[in-house]
Amino acid sequence: MSTDVLMTLEEIRSGVVSRKRFDKIFALLGLLVLMSCLGVLALLFFDLVRDGASRFGWSFFTNFPSRKAEHAGILSAWVGTSLIMLVTALVALPIGVAAAIYLEEYAPKNWFTGIIEINVTNLAGVPSIVYGLLALGLFVYKFGFGQSVLSAGLTLALLILPIVIVATRESLRSVPKAIREAAYGLGATRWEVTKDHVLPYSTGGILTGLILGLSRAIGETAPIITIGALSFIAFLPPSPVNGHFPFLNFEWLTSEFTAMPIQMFNWVSRPDQAFQANAAAAGAILLGMTLLMNGIAIVIRYRFRKKINW
């Protein structure tokens, strides 16, 4: 056997050592890249808190926007955001869950279902500002809802619909077939199977999807700007609850509004340095809320996964 073709033992060894070294280097590199991305997130949050520290205080939450940075607060912004989220959740949850149930439990496998599915996938990739243009043309002018809380809530509901649908479908899919078959075997109709057996098991997944959707909606700025949210609003929409019969009123739906991200955007884009502290404080609150909602979603998903043993 000629030795010049085969490698010597030494060469093989050194080859193995160097390949193993590259392997280790890459493992470190991967971890480093991942950690530096997370480090940026932490840095961002601490920087916002530090820059906005001087603004945190009770009055920041109870003051209207003002021309003086140190008096300007986020009262109209957080009230506006809460009302918009209410509309968004009330619209997106039933429609999203119903659409998901249809696609997962009812839909026959044909071209028509295929069209709905492609639509849902495609809508998830449509830039959010295009939803804003849709809302401007359709809700604000065609339907005549104006630049209102209702328009904003409906827009964001359409925007998060794919998120809710996808999350709901995933959790419906994870319910074992045996449970459905057992219910059918006892003579339940399709809706009875879905309502009494499949849906209760999927609550965790549906909730997770809704919370993730809302956490996306709460930070969305572009579509709301397109509708025409104002950044200087020194009044509150009429309260949804009041003391006399029927205790609810819906005037707030048609009220003009501002929202947290709009307020922050307005403050960021002012040349005056003093307002940047306001922007940082508003950003810290906004980021804190998004992270909190995501945290809750992770916990719910984890708890439900642990509780159910198929």
Place this chain on the structure above:
Amino acid sequence: MSQARALESRGAFASLKYRKNRDRAVEVVLLSAGLVAVFTTVAIVSILLYESSAFFAHVSIKDFLTDTTWTPLFAEAHFGILPLVSGTLTVTFVALLVAIPLGTIIAIYLSEFAPHRAREILKPVLELLGAVPTVVYGYFALLMVTPLLQKLIPGLPGFNMLSAGLVIGLMIVPYIASVSEDAMRAVPRYMREGSYAMGATRLQTALRVVVPGAFSGLAAAYILGISRAIGETMVVAIAAGMQPTFTFDPRQPAETITAFIVQVSLGDLPHGSIGYQSIFAAGLVLMLMTLVFNLIGFFLTRRFREAY
């Protein structure tokens, strides 16, 4: 007894005919919810086309596609979309330079190197990065990244596409990482085992077996990332300046299609004016650009799911 009453109240003892009819009614309701998705797409397309057609009644398509000046709100109006497209493409390019390498490295690490428990924790945490409101990223780009870059590149303007692009890149890292990782994990185990049996290291297996095997999935991740970057709005609106300039130099301030729509929306533009229509024309171009990438991405992901 009380159980029977409870069952009765839920309609369990109702006639079969009634229950079947109720089922059919429910199905119609559920279907109409599903149709909301179709309706949304149709509404988006028709609104964009309807308002754009009014726009193109004033502006010739040739000017729109070849003029290099975009000043729709000036007295002497020019309607060339090229400056907005150049801004959009430049920002997207910078973003991809950040997001593709970082996202791919993270995906390889999570899929091939990280222990199971670490992946279960790291992945959701990484996804938080994609959940940060974009307006907060805009603050980050304008007030933290730009001053840092100005130290490295003297003479860099306060508004520039570079810092906006870098931050958008960071923003889509989790998205690219997540889609790529899914694609890599769809590569069957026996291919890895074959590679390990030949004495390959994890890195060799990852680069020569898993990555080629997941190629269409990786391509889908990158393409969907492009579409995200093109559609991103607030970071560019805050950090890139809002002057339409026909340039591909990332150090310059410029305006993207999305930032233009924001800029016009901030002002109080009368319904039906040419300025109002111009944002729909810009939106149509944006929609077409992202649609092409989304469709390519959609078919690529479907391919990698079916490949094995």
